[in-house]
Amino acid sequence: MPKVLMIHPDRCTGCQSCELACSFSHENQFRPSATRVHVYSWEREGFSVPMMCQQCDSASCMKVCPTGALHRARGTTLVEYSQEKCIGCRMCTIACPFGNAVYDSVTGSILKCDTCGGEPSCVQICPSQALEFVDDNISTRSRKMAFAGKFKSAFEGA
Amino acid sequence: MNGYTGTILRINLTTGAVSRQATNMKDAALYIGARGLADKIYIDEVDPMIDPLSPDNKLVFAPGPFTGTFAPSGGRYHVVTKGPLTDAITGANSGGSWGPELHYAGYDALVLEGKADEPVYLWIKDDLVEIRRASHLWGKWVPDTTDMIRAETDVEAKVACIGPAGEKQVLFAAIMNEMHRAAGRGGVGAVMGSKNLKAIAVVGTKALSVAKPKEFKEAVLAGRKGIKEHPVGGAGLKAYGTDVLVNILNEIGSFPVHNFQDGYYPHADRVGGETLAANQLVRAKGCFSCVISCGRVSKVKNPKYAGEGEGPEYEAAWSMGPDCGIDNLDAVTHTNHLCNEMGMDPISLGSTLACAMELFEAGLITLKDTDGVDLRFGNVDAMVEMTRKTGLREGIGNKLALGSYRLANSYGHAELSMTVKKMEIPAYDPRGIQGIGLEYATCTRGGCHVKGYTIAVEVLGSGTKLDPHLTKDKPYWVKLFQDLTAAIDASGGCIFGTFGMSGENYAAMLSALTGITYTPEDYLKAGERIWNLEKLFNIRAGLTMKDDQLPARLTTLPIKTGPSKGELSHVPEMLPEYYALRGWDVEGIPTRERLEELQLV
Numbered sequence: 001m002p003k004v005l006m007i008h009p010d011r012c013t014g015c016q017s018c019e020l021a022c023s024f025s026h027e028n029q030f031r032p033s034a035t036r037v038h039v040y041s042w043e044r045e046g047f048s049v050p051m052m053c054q055q056c057d058s059a060s061c062m063k064v065c066p067t068g069a070l071h072r073a074r075g076t077t078l079v080e081y082s083q084e085k086c087i088g089c090r091m092c093t094i095a096c097p098f099g100n101a102v103y104d105s106v107t108g109s110i111l112k113c114d115t116c117g118g119e120p121s122c123v124q125i126c127p128s129q130a131l132e133f134v135d136d137n138i139s140t141r142s143r144k145m146a147f148a149g150k151f152k153s154a155f156e157g158a
Numbered sequence: 159m160n161g162y163t164g165t166i167l168r169i170n171l172t173t174g175a176v177s178r179q180a181t182n183m184k185d186a187a188l189y190i191g192a193r194g195l196a197d198k199i200y201i202d203e204v205d206p207m208i209d210p211l212s213p214d215n216k217l218v219f220a221p222g223p224f225t226g227t228f229a230p231s232g233g234r235y236h237v238v239t240k241g242p243l244t245d246a247i248t249g250a251n252s253g254g255s256w257g258p259e260l261h262y263a264g265y266d267a268l269v270l271e272g273k274a275d276e277p278v279y280l281w282i283k284d285d286l287v288e289i290r291r292a293s294h295l296w297g298k299w300v301p302d303t304t305d306m307i308r309a310e311t312d313v314e315a316k317v318a319c320i321g322p323a324g325e326k327q328v329l330f331a332a333i334m335n336e337m338h339r340a341a342g343r344g345g346v347g348a349v350m351g352s353k354n355l356k357a358i359a360v361v362g363t364k365a366l367s368v369a370k371p372k373e374f375k376e377a378v379l380a381g382r383k384g385i386k387e388h389p390v391g392g393a394g395l396k397a398y399g400t401d402v403l404v405n406i407l408n409e410i411g412s413f414p415v416h417n418f419q420d421g422y423y424p425h426a427d428r429v430g431g432e433t434l435a436a437n438q439l440v441r442a443k444g445c446f447s448c449v450i451s452c453g454r455v456s457k458v459k460n461p462k463y464a465g466e467g468e469g470p471e472y473e474a475a476w477s478m479g480p481d482c483g484i485d486n487l488d489a490v491t492h493t494n495h496l497c498n499e500m501g502m503d504p505i506s507l508g509s510t511l512a513c514a515m516e517l518f519e520a521g522l523i524t525l526k527d528t529d530g531v532d533l534r535f536g537n538v539d540a541m542v543e544m545t546r547k548t549g550l551r552e553g554i555g556n557k558l559a560l561g562s563y564r565l566a567n568s569y570g571h572a573e574l575s576m577t578v579k580k581m582e583i584p585a586y587d588p589r590g591i592q593g594i595g596l597e598y599a600t601c602t603r604g605g606c607h608v609k610g611y612t613i614a615v616e617v618l619g620s621g622t623k624l625d626p627h628l629t630k631d632k633p634y635w636v637k638l639f640q641d642l643t644a645a646i647d648a649s650g651g652c653i654f655g656t657f658g659m660s661g662e663n664y665a666a667m668l669s670a671l672t673g674i675t676y677t678p679e680d681y682l683k684a685g686e687r688i689w690n691l692e693k694l695f696n697i698r699a700g701l702t703m704k705d706d707q708l709p710a711r712l713t714t715l716p717i718k719t720g721p722s723k724g725e726l727s728h729v730p731e732m733l734p735e736y737y738a739l740r741g742w743d744v745e746g747i748p749t750r751e752r753l754e755e756l757q758l759v
Contacts, residue, residue: 010441013441013442013443013444013448013451013453014443014444015444015445015446015447015448015449015451016255016446016447017228017447017448017449020227020228020447021228024228024368024371024375027365028368028371029365029366029367029368029371030226030227030228030262030365030366030368031262031363031364031365031366032258032262033262033362033363033364034363041336043301043304043336043337043338044301044337044466045455045466046338046440046441046443046453046455046466046468047441047455125228125382127382127386127444127448127449127450127451128442128444128451
């Protein structure tokens with residue numbers, strides 16, 4: 001079963017641990033300005049949303065890539081990146097409607113989520129389960145169950 | 159260079175000169191960073207006798223080695239200066255993301271000198287440093303200041319700023335970052351205001367490197383696991399915030415009420431964390447790299463006090479709540495939001511109001527002094543109004559802005575000020591908890607709980623459980639907590655990390671990160687070195703053992719009701735043992751031997 005990196009903004013505490021884990025697992029150092037996940041926070045309301053590539057089925061970044069640097073292996077879900085094929089044209093960064101493919105001028109490469117080879121470090125470090133790496137078909141299960149629980153309480157209370 | 163960037167940024171606000179110097183790595187090894195390194199830089203350069211609000215004072219901001227890494231809850235910075243409230247060394251510590259951003263920009267410390275001749279703010283983007291005009295920001299409250307500076311610099315800039323309280327030099331004004339995080343105590347915001355400095359906006363894009371990545375990750379994961387498995391660090395603080403302590407402290411009768419006239423409040427639950435979670439809490443929030451998430455995003459719907467923001471923490475719910483005879487949590491949450499927005503410390507504010515209320519009820523001040531406000535205990539509207547007046551220094555707010563000691567003293571009744579070294583002591587009654595009283599009395603920055611939080615063992619039973627009413631062994635525990643906290647502050651860590659992490663965890667993380675080997679003993683020794691350095695500054699600033707004592711009320715007036723009825727603080731009996739353990743003489747002066755042992759001479 002293919003897996004998806006599910007984001008639960010309602011659980012996010014805004015701690016940015018995911019950025020740190022991402023940076024560290026790719027570079028062995030801490031450079032959140034160049035990570036594959038980025039947390040945006042609205043301070044007045046105290047709300048935070050982690051953003052990262054969701055490996056689109058129909059991926060604009062892949063379609064626009066002229067060299068096949070962004071590609072998908074047959075039968076898999078991950079949009080993969082090969083730096084050796086990349087010419088640094090940045091077309092993918094323009095094509096991605098979510099802004100989840102980013103050019104890093106320090107390494108001269110495209111930064112997008114590679115799910116750390118199937119064991120995402122951001123998921124492992126998240127202290128509040130705001131990021132989950134789960135089977136595609138049940139990716140919304142926890143959210144649906146949480147709301148089902150509210151129905152349950154309402155009926156029990158009636 | 160691992161754990162450090164190797165550069166200290168220095169800005170002279172009088173001349174506009176910007177300079178850089180190399181981080182002294184010998185000092186870094188001895189004082190770690192953040193609180194320790196900032197102390198060392200500050201104390202080497204500043205005459206202890208200066209007026210804290212004069213251009214002669216300096217203000218040092220410093221992240222620690224952990225700051226910007228994924229060390230658990232390790233994203234903090236420290237601000238060091240001579241405090242206008244205490245006329246002693248002061249250091250205030252804050253979380254959020256500002257400290258990491260300064261570290262990513264490439265700086266182990268930021269040293270500010272002099273005074274700008276008009277309001278300015280600093281814009282730091284990596285190597286770019288600009289001093290910009292801030293006349294249009296002067297008078298703005300913290301959230302608007304933050305938004306306006308982001309609009310002028312970078313939408314993701316981290317902004318540390320002062321509100322009107324700092325501009326007007328309220329002696330307990332805070333420096334706020336990311337709107338709601340505070341370097342809160344001792345008046346560091348007033349020093350920033352005295353320099354005409356409104357804000358420091360930072361964007362950092364550089365990398366922080368690690369000496370031994372594999373070992374560092376292992377040490378961090380072990381530490382995180384320890385916190386997650388701890389009942390306080392792993393669950394309690396996220397569910398109910400620090401305000402969970404209201405019921406815990408009240409149940410042992412060590413919850414000060416009415417300016418410490420008693421130690422038990424029958425309706426304490428009304429301002430407790432459980433009540434907050436049921437009514438005002440929107441969600442839990444974490445600082446940078448935090449696994450604990452004690453932060454409270456809170457919203458008040460009651461139209462009279464409506465608004466969104468963060469908090470209150472336990473100590474704020476206490477000071478503006480039952481210490482003022484108030485148990486309306488909507489109002490307390492509202493005034494906490496006001497404190498954040500105006501940039502001032504709610505502990506000193508609430509305790510100063512409680513002092514004013516006692517002066518009023520005793521007839522020592524009257525309606526003529528209070529701008530016509532009925533300042534009896536329990537008057538919710540008066541508490542809200544006085545908060546605003548203090549932040550803006552209007553009317554009686556001009557006197558409240560000086561803190562309870564100067565207020566009460568101006569009416570000839572300094573004994574009604576619940577302070578040590580003129581800083582308000584917080585929400586743990588030292589008559590019912592002996593160790594914390596010794597911490598209040600001896601803390602280098604005055605009446606403070608966090609720099610020697612013996613509540614962890616005296617009340618919460620974290621690791622060990624001690625009888626709070628007994629004095630036995632308390633000097634040992636106070637010294638241990640003070641030294642460990644100094645080392646954690648210096649590393650850029652949060653003291654709540656000790657709910658699950660030990661000195662071994664901290665020493666292992668710091669060693670793997672920096673490549674400098676620290677045993678747990680070395681780590682504690684660095685903390686002790688920092689404590690003694692601060693103490694030496696205070697002695698040169700004119701403080702003596704007379705300043706190491708609690709208000710007489712706490713050693714002479716027993717708690718009247720509740721489980722700790724009849725109890726008094728025994729600080730005077732514990733002090734000689736504490737001095738001896740510290741290697742200080744009978745008057746609390748560090749001996750040459752101990753200073754040599756600590757490499758301080």
